[in-house]
Amino acid sequence: MSEHNLKGIAKAQKIYSDRSQRVKELKVAGAQILGYMCIYPVVEIISSFDLVPYRIFGSIEEPITKADNCLPTCVCPFLRSALDLGLKGKYDFLDGVVMAHPCEVAEKLAHIWRTYMDPVYSFYIDTPHATREAAIEYHKESLKDFQKSLEVFLGKGASSEKLKKTIEDYNEQRALVRELYDLKKPDPPLISGVETIEVLESLMSIPVKEGNELIRDVIEEIKERRGGPAKGARVLIWGSIIDSIAVVKLIEDLGANVVMDDTCVGSRFFFPDVETTGDPLDKLARRYLVDLKCPRTFIESGIEAGKKDYAEDLALRFGYLGDYVKQWNIKGVVLYALRFCDTHAYEVVSVKDYLSSLGIPSIYLEHDYSATSLSPLKTRVQAFLETLGY
Amino acid sequence: MAEKKKVIKRLKTMYPLRGLVDKMFEKAVEYSHEGKPVAWCMVNWWGGDSLLRAMDVACIYPEDYGAVCAAAGVAQTYLERCNSDGFPDHICGYARNCLGYASLMKAQGGIPAGAPMGGMPKPSLLVGSGYFCDTRFKWFQALGRYMDAPLWLLEMPHPGVPESLGKDSEKYIIRFMVEELKKFVAFLERSLGKKMDWDRLDEIVSDTIEMNRVWWEVNELRKVKPCPVHSRDFWSCMPAALYQAGDPKETTILYKNMYDEVKGMIDRGEAAVPNEKFRLAFAELPPWHSLGFFDNLAERGWNCVVESWAYHPPQFIDLSQYKDPLERVARHTFQYFAGFFKHAHEAGEELGYFGYPYIEYVKNYKCDGFLAHPLLTCRTATNHLMYVQDRLMQKLKVPSLFMEGDIIDYTLFNPDEVLRKADAFEEAMLHYRDVRKKEGLDW
Numbered sequence: 084m085s086e087h088n089l090k091g092i093a094k095a096q097k098i099y100s101d102r103s104q105r106v107k108e109l110k111v112a113g114a115q116i117l118g119y120m121c122i123y124p125v126v127e128i129i130s131s132f133d134l135v136p137y138r139i140f141g142s143i144e145e146p147i148t149k150a151d152n153c154l155p156t157c158v159c160p161f162l163r164s165a166l167d168l169g170l171k172g173k174y175d176f177l178d179g180v181v182m183a184h185p186c187e188v189a190e191k192l193a194h195i196w197r198t199y200m201d202p203v204y205s206f207y208i209d210t211p212h213a214t215r216e217a218a219i220e221y222h223k224e225s226l227k228d229f230q231k232s233l234e235v236f237l238g239k240g241a242s243s244e245k246l247k248k249t250i251e252d253y254n255e256q257r258a259l260v261r262e263l264y265d266l267k268k269p270d271p272p273l274i275s276g277v278e279t280i281e282v283l284e285s286l287m288s289i290p291v292k293e294g295n296e297l298i299r300d301v302i303e304e305i306k307e308r309r310g311g312p313a314k315g316a317r318v319l320i321w322g323s324i325i326d327s328i329a330v331v332k333l334i335e336d337l338g339a340n341v342v343m344d345d346t347c348v349g350s351r352f353f354f355p356d357v358e359t360t361g362d363p364l365d366k367l368a369r370r371y372l373v374d375l376k377c378p379r380t381f382i383e384s385g386i387e388a389g390k391k392d393y394a395e396d397l398a399l400r401f402g403y404l405g406d407y408v409k410q411w412n413i414k415g416v417v418l419y420a421l422r423f424c425d426t427h428a429y430e431v432v433s434v435k436d437y438l439s440s441l442g443i444p445s446i447y448l449e450h451d452y453s454a455t456s457l458s459p460l461k462t463r464v465q466a467f468l469e470t471l472g473y
Numbered sequence: 474m475a476e477k478k479k480v481i482k483r484l485k486t487m488y489p490l491r492g493l494v495d496k497m498f499e500k501a502v503e504y505s506h507e508g509k510p511v512a513w514c515m516v517n518w519w520g521g522d523s524l525l526r527a528m529d530v531a532c533i534y535p536e537d538y539g540a541v542c543a544a545a546g547v548a549q550t551y552l553e554r555c556n557s558d559g560f561p562d563h564i565c566g567y568a569r570n571c572l573g574y575a576s577l578m579k580a581q582g583g584i585p586a587g588a589p590m591g592g593m594p595k596p597s598l599l600v601g602s603g604y605f606c607d608t609r610f611k612w613f614q615a616l617g618r619y620m621d622a623p624l625w626l627l628e629m630p631h632p633g634v635p636e637s638l639g640k641d642s643e644k645y646i647i648r649f650m651v652e653e654l655k656k657f658v659a660f661l662e663r664s665l666g667k668k669m670d671w672d673r674l675d676e677i678v679s680d681t682i683e684m685n686r687v688w689w690e691v692n693e694l695r696k697v698k699p700c701p702v703h704s705r706d707f708w709s710c711m712p713a714a715l716y717q718a719g720d721p722k723e724t725t726i727l728y729k730n731m732y733d734e735v736k737g738m739i740d741r742g743e744a745a746v747p748n749e750k751f752r753l754a755f756a757e758l759p760p761w762h763s764l765g766f767f768d769n770l771a772e773r774g775w776n777c778v779v780e781s782w783a784y785h786p787p788q789f790i791d792l793s794q795y796k797d798p799l800e801r802v803a804r805h806t807f808q809y810f811a812g813f814f815k816h817a818h819e820a821g822e823e824l825g826y827f828g829y830p831y832i833e834y835v836k837n838y839k840c841d842g843f844l845a846h847p848l849l850t851c852r853t854a855t856n857h858l859m860y861v862q863d864r865l866m867q868k869l870k871v872p873s874l875f876m877e878g879d880i881i882d883y884t885l886f887n888p889d890e891v892l893r894k895a896d897a898f899e900e901a902m903l904h905y906r907d908v909r910k911k912e913g914l915d916w
Contacts, residue, residue: 152863157563157849158856184631187607191856194633194823198860207633212603212610213626217652221630224645228636381603381610385623389664393617420561425852428561429568429611432618435559449561 091304092278094297098285099328105289106137107176115178115237120165120192121324122352122375123183123210125226125367130291131242131249132233138287139174140326141165143454153195158188159423160452161324166192169200179204179236181229185379186426204236212381214373223368230364246363252291253357259298260286260353266305267342268411271314273305276331276341283348284326312340316473317412319343321404321434322419323427329454330419333461339468343411345404346419351376376403378426397437404434408443415471416445417464421452444470480771481703482745486731490710493718493727497533498541498590504531505594510665513593513622514716515609517602520650520806521627521657522717523681523798525600527674528661532600533593534716535574535612539567540761542574543881545589548762551577552882560615566850566881568612575619598664599624604810605631605783605827606853625660628653629806634817634825650803658799671798678798680721682805685786687728688714692785694735695778696838699744701735704755704777705767706745711784750774751902754831754840756861757781757854762883769888773895779838782830783854788812822864827857832864835871839916841902843873849885870908872901 089097098105106116117134119126129136141164150167168174180202182193193207209225211218230241263282266273274282282301286294305311316339325331325346334341345351355374358366372380384399385391398405407413416438420427431447438445446467448460501511510530514522525532542548548566551573556562558576560569574593577585584592599622601610610626617624630646637646658669695702710731713724738744755777760766767777787809792801810826817829835843843865847855862873874894878886909916 153859155847155855155859157847158852187605188852188856190631191824191827191860194828195857195860198823198864207636209630209632209636211628211630211649213628213653215628215653215656217649217656218628220652221645221649224641224649225632225636228639228642231639378611379607381601381614381626383624383626385621386625386660387663389623390621391617391623392621396617422561423563423852425564425607426611428564429608429615431561432559433615436618447559447561 091300092282095282095285095301098288099281102284102288103137103176106135109135109290110176116176118174118177118180120180120182121185121189122347122377123185123371124181124208125229125371127246127249127253127357127367128226128230128233129181130252131246132237132239135290137177139165139180141452142168143327143329143452153199154192157423159186159421161326161421162188162192164452166196169196177202181206181208183208184210185377206232211372212379214380214382219368219372222372223364226364226368243363247359249291250357250359250363250367252295254359256286256291256295256298257353257356259295259302263298263302264343264350266302270317270412271312272340272342273311275312276320276335276344277328280325280328280331280348283353315340316468316471317342317414318417319345319407319411319413320417320419321345323421323424324348325419329457330450330460333457334417334464337461337465337468338473343407343413345407347377378430394440397433397440401434401437404437405441408441413443415467416443417467418445418447420447420449422449478768478772480746480768481705482743484702484706484731484734486727486734487706487710490713490724490727490731493713493724494537494716495590497716497718498538498593501531501533502591502594510597511594512598512600513596513613514600515602515613516715517600517604517627518806518809519681519717520602520604520629520802521600523674523677523802524654524657524661524669526717527670527677528665528667530598530665532716535571535593536567537712537716538593539570539881541589542570543761543883547587547589548881563850565608565612566848566879568608570881571612572615575616579619595620596622598622600627601625602627602629604629608853623664625657627657629810634814634823637811637814637825638818646807647800647803650807651797651799654799654802675798677721678801680725681717682792682801684714684721684725684728686789687725687732689786689789691728691732691735694732694739697739698752698839699746699749700752700776700778701738701743701745703745703767703771704759704780705764707780708759714786715784744776746771746774746776748774749776751841751899752776752778752839753842753844754778754834754838755780755844755846756831756858757783757846758848758851758880759846760878760883760886761880763886763888766888769892770895773899777844778840779834782827782834824857824860828861828864831861832868835865835869840871841906842898843871845873845875847875847877848879849877850879850882869914870905870912872898872905874898
């Protein structure tokens with residue numbers, strides 16, 4: 084079957100296996116492609132200018148060689164890998180890049196990328212850690228500057244109406260993703276964790292409307308198909324970026340089902356909507372700064388009381404995980420962090436404490452973002468699943 | 474390890490400045506005994522310190538205490554405690570030291586036995602900062618496991634070089650910073666149960682800006698050949714300014730004394746390193762446990778004449794036109810952060826902080842080499858070093874030497890390995906002197 088005739092899961096798997104193919108086709112047809120790193124560059128603004136946003140990932144399969152000259156080995160291996168791919172020409176099809184401040188290394192990378200990759204267009208969106216009103220206002224001003232820079236780059240003005248319409252398109256996609264995740268609530272789930280990643284990465288590799296069509300087809304297919312995942316331990320995976328199916332496949336090959344996640348390629352990125360009433364830039368600033376639950380953002384507690392209560396602090400920061408545990412009937416949690424990912428590393432003990440308070444067992448895995456180092460993780464996951472009774 | 478000889482000539486005026494750190498920790502213990510407020514703070518580049526001092530809060534800096542523990546040889550106990558509590562071993566050495574300390578503090582019900590310099594008393598407040606480093610708030614957030622002090626995050630914008638130069642950028646950046654400071658004042662007033670003393674704040678802010686001006690002037694004097702101030706003296710007396718360790722009015726006098734001493738040395742042609750053969754820029758944090766190692770390098774004629782952008786005071790700008798002390802705080806701190814941005818933009822360079830400043834340093838201080846100390850546990854002090862190495866070679870034909878180590882864990886630093894590389898690096902520095910001459914560079 085021709086790839087253009089593919090639908091649903093098969094199409095997602097095809098896109099996942101060659102992520103840039105579709106945008107390269109679009110580029111030949113005249114589209115401009117803007118790469119973005121992590122979940123903080125505002126895709127709605129990119130799409131509202133008729134640019135195609137394309138998420139920049141690394142590759143756990145590809146040894147890092149060229150980036151070793153630009154970034155030391157003691158920083159995030161994912162970011163080093165992404166730069167490495169860039170330096171090897173794998174992102175040459177991009178017409179520009181947008182980066183933000185998800186962590187200090189990514190923030191530095193934004194500037195280092197500009198130096199070494201010399202993109203025709205680039206913009207760096209500063210992203211505060213605080214979520215107080217002044218920070219939201221500042222973030223909004225940064226987004227205005229982002230819009231202005233695109234106006235200069237493209238020679239056309241921003242349209243508030245277009246932006247609102249684009250926000251609706253993305254909200255539609257988010258609703259569809261949530262619907263997809265609902266299909267993971269039954270036991271066994273109707274879709275595997277591996278398939279979920281394939282679908283979601285596809286959405287980050289094609290225009291939003293094409294993505295919405297794809298995920299609608301996936302949902303329809305999943306609801307009707309027989310022979311989905313078998314019953315197994317219901318696991319949630321939390322942590323740093325997981326942009327390859329390898330880690331989730333490792334867990335599912337051991338008989339578990341990754342039925343929920345809290346990572347930036349999964350629910351963390353897709354779940355929160357943008358409010359559609361009022362000033363769209365204001366709502367975008369709030370969605371990206373406040374509603375995205377990444378450890379890089381500071382959530383304050385105990386400020387009014389003058390005293391911090393640890394249990395309350397944990398509930399405030401991780402309460403949504405408690406909801407996931409209930410709704411997806413989670414039996415165990417895999418905490419996965421890349422080595423040298425500070426924002427997640429500091430969080431590990433607190434997340435474990437919170438899960439313990441709910442009676443949910445967890446295991447912490449640290450990974451160097453290479454395919455060759457997955458085997459030791461497999462042994463540990465196997466032991467963990469045994470403790471869960473599987 | 475090579476034999477330690479004291480080759481570097483230390484400034485007499487450094488000692489009273491260094492002594493302020495001891496007093497800072499002593500004051501915190503006294504305040505704790507008297508029931509007065511104590512804050513554990515992250516370095517915040519004067520973005521919050523003045524406000525705390527105006528409210529009569531004793532401030533101590535666990536980052537600095539990490540260096541103290543490393544120098545005193547007790548850090549290993551705290552590091553192991555942190556590991557056993559489940560924190561990954563690749564996070565910041567300072568943080569691991571502090572988390573282990575706090576864990577022991579909770580277990581023992583007070584300052585852990587054997588804590589150096591009298592220890593850090595239990596804080597009433599935690600003041601983290603979002604400046605440059607994720608650790609500066611994630612670490613304090615993690616402390617919630619061991620203590621109930623509320624945590625405030627001091628925030629600062631981090632625009633890129635071109636993004637900072639937009640038509641309205643400065644306006645909204647300063648507005649953001651001032652609004653955040655207002656909220657910080659409200660938090661302090663609520664937590665401490667008293668009102669801000671605005672007159673006192675105004676005075677402290679002015680004194681702090683003046684203190685940094687004098688300290689900046691001292692460092693300007695180091696451009697002369699031979700250089701009279703080695704990095705060791707810089708590191709010894711930087712906390713006085715960086716942490717506002719003492720009263721800024723009194724500290725200013727101590728820096729002025731230093732200025733006079735250094736000026737006198739210049740007039741007499743005296744150097745920190747006898748027979749200065751090579752002038753080096755150092756980045757970023759030194760191996761606090763092995764500072765004597767720099768004497769081994771000085772013996773070879775290596776003089777570290779400039780260092781650690783992050784710990785230098787900002788180039789002075791007159792802020793007297795701004796009557797609101799909060800706006801002066803914001804502008805002073807932002808000047809520190811973005812003071813090099815305009816030049817970086819004109820030079821077509823990125824990384825206006827942590828990166829580009831070294832290009833100016835190396836050029837203005839006529840450095841022969843760049844000595845980099847990448848830290849396995851510190852992204853902030855490390856992630857730009859290879860970039861700087863490359864830019865210095867591309868722009869200025871200045872070679873670099875990397876000596877890997879850690880600020881706290883001495884087992885990660887191998888001084889003999891560095892000394893083994895020294896001969897080859899000297900050859901490279903000599904070679905590039907010729908290259909620079911051929912390319913029309915003047916040193």
